[in-house]
Amino acid sequence: SQQGEEDPQALSIQEGENATMNCSYKTSINNLQWYRQNSGRGLVHLILIRSNEREKHSGRLRVTLDTSKKSSSLLITASRAADTASYFCATVETGANNLFFGTGTRLTVIP
Amino acid sequence: EAQVTQNPRYLITVTGKKLTVTCSQNMNHEYMSWYRQDPGLGLRQIYYSMNVEVTDKGDVPEGYKVSRKEKRNFPLILESPSPNQTSLYFCASSFGGPSNTEAFFGQGTRLTVV
Numbered sequence: 001s002q003q004g005e006e007d008p009q010a011l012s013i014q015e016g017e018n019a020t021m022n023c024s025y026k027t028s029i030n031n032l033q034w035y036r037q038n039s040g041r042g043l044v045h046l047i048l049i050r051s052n053e054r055e056k057h058s059g060r061l062r063v064t065l066d067t068s069k070k071s072s073s074l075l076i077t078a079s080r081a082a083d084t085a086s087y088f089c090a091t092v093e094t095g096a097n098n099l100f101f102g103t104g105t106r107l108t109v110i111p
Numbered sequence: 112e113a114q115v116t117q118n119p120r121y122l123i124t125v126t127g128k129k130l131t132v133t134c135s136q137n138m139n140h141e142y143m144s145w146y147r148q149d150p151g152l153g154l155r156q157i158y159y160s161m162n163v164e165v166t167d168k169g170d171v172p173e174g175y176k177v178s179r180k181e182k183r184n185f186p187l188i189l190e191s192p193s194p195n196q197t198s199l200y201f202c203a204s205s206f207g208g209p210s211n212t213e214a215f216f217g218q219g220t221r222l223t224v225v
Contacts, residue, residue, distance in 0.1 A: 030210045040221070042201060045213035088153065092209045097142070097161065098169060099209040101154040
């Protein structure tokens with residue numbers, strides 16, 4: 001019962017460019033979260049956006065949520081080589097206590 | 112330092128030999144969970160626990176057991192490991208559960224069953 005599907009699966013950009021990743025999900029949600037994973041290591045939480053919120057910012061990160069389209073996007077502005085990682089969206093269904101992850105977007109930022 | 116600690120980080124074992132992967136958190140979180148990560152499949156939840164002595168199945172619980180006798184510890188037990196359990200395993204914890212706050216992840220345990 002995987003919830004999130006990220007798009008694209010892989011993204012390669014030059015340092016300084018913006019990176020946009022999208023996530024679509026299937027059911028009504030309590031919140032949607034974005035995580036980052038450096039190769040083979042633990043996931044690190046980036047942003048949590050609740051179902052009644054439409055946009056959130058954290059530093060160079062901007063997350064939007066459109067519950068009518070069941071989709072979210074993560075924008076990383078002015079990317080750096082250190083942003084190279086896999087990015088996952090994860091959703092919590094309404095009334096549930098499980099976090100369902102998508103398959104992730106592999107971002108490569110070329111110096 | 113607030114953290115989730117898993118041990119061991121790497122493990123190679125043989126089919127059928129019981130093993131335990133430990134997970135401990137020092138943040139007094141009620142909620143703990145286990146995930147496995149496989150190429151192309153993302154992270155899938157194995158079991159989760161809302162609090163001490165309360166555990167529940169996730170998406171892929173077959174072949175696994177857990178226990179939550181203390182708030183800080185949530186071990187994952189493979190009674191009779193099989194090669195299809197070769198995977199990267201993550202433990203995570205959060206305050207009040209994912210409906211409230213973000214999850215903190217351990218560094219992962221790479222398990223190979225031969």
